[in-house]
Amino acid sequence: xxxxxxxxxxxxxxxxxxxxxxxxxxxxxxxxxxxxxxxxxxxxxxxxxxxxxxxxxxxxxxxxxxxxxxxxxxxxxxxxxxxxxxxxxxxxxxxxxxxxxxxxxxxxxxxxxxxxxxxxxxxxxxxxxxxxxxxxxxxxxxxxxxxxxxxxxxxxxxxxxxxxxxxxxxxxxxxxx
Numbered sequence: 001x002x003x004x005x006x007x008x009x010x011x012x013x014x015x016x017x018x019x020x021x022x023x024x025x026x027x028x029x030x031x032x033x034x035x036x037x038x039x040x041x042x043x044x045x046x047x048x049x050x051x052x053x054x055x056x057x058x059x060x061x062x063x064x065x066x067x068x069x070x071x072x073x074x075x076x077x078x079x080x081x082x083x084x085x086x087x088x089x090x091x092x093x094x095x096x097x098x099x100x101x102x103x104x105x106x107x108x109x110x111x112x113x114x115x116x117x118x119x120x121x122x123x124x125x126x127x128x129x130x131x132x133x134x135x136x137x138x139x140x141x142x143x144x145x146x147x148x149x150x151x152x153x154x155x156x157x158x159x160x161x162x163x164x165x166x167x168x169x170x171x172x173x174x175x176x177x
Contacts, residue, residue: 093172094175095168100165104136115162122157
């Protein structure tokens with residue numbers, strides 16, 4: 001009996017002694033927690049997104065959809081928010097530039113990954129892919145609808161010294177709508 005009364009009393013003291021913050025940013029700027037002082041300078045839109053309040057309440061930032069999260073992490077609710085800053089893409093037949101072909105070994109995979117890093121550094125605007133094709137590790141760059149665009153980047157990769165073995169491959173590419 002004494003033990004349960006003591007636990008109840010300690011719980012009541014703990015609850016009454018804490019100061020309730022209504023938002024995450026208020027929690028961060030509270031100087032009584034750690035003794036330091038935090039100053040947050042931000043736009044009201046960022047404040048609403050961080051604190052899940054105001055106009056942006058229940059907006060899933062990753063998908064841009066409104067609604068509440070379910071137990072499995074999915075969002076339920078209205079999809080009226082649209083795509084906040086995301087581009088929709090679809091797959092179609094197009095072209096990619098093959099810049100590396102390796103063997104079907106660990107060294108071949110590592111070589112393709114090295115070439116992928118070099119390609120991203122050389123052509124930051126293009127996507128670079130490492131795949132297994134015909135039992136070989138390859139590195140492909142770009143998502144081109146037209147062969148002429150792929151030929152342009154093929155010439156640029158030869159002149160930049162990215163690779164000596166370049167070919168244009170017909171492939172399924174991911175292009176914006």
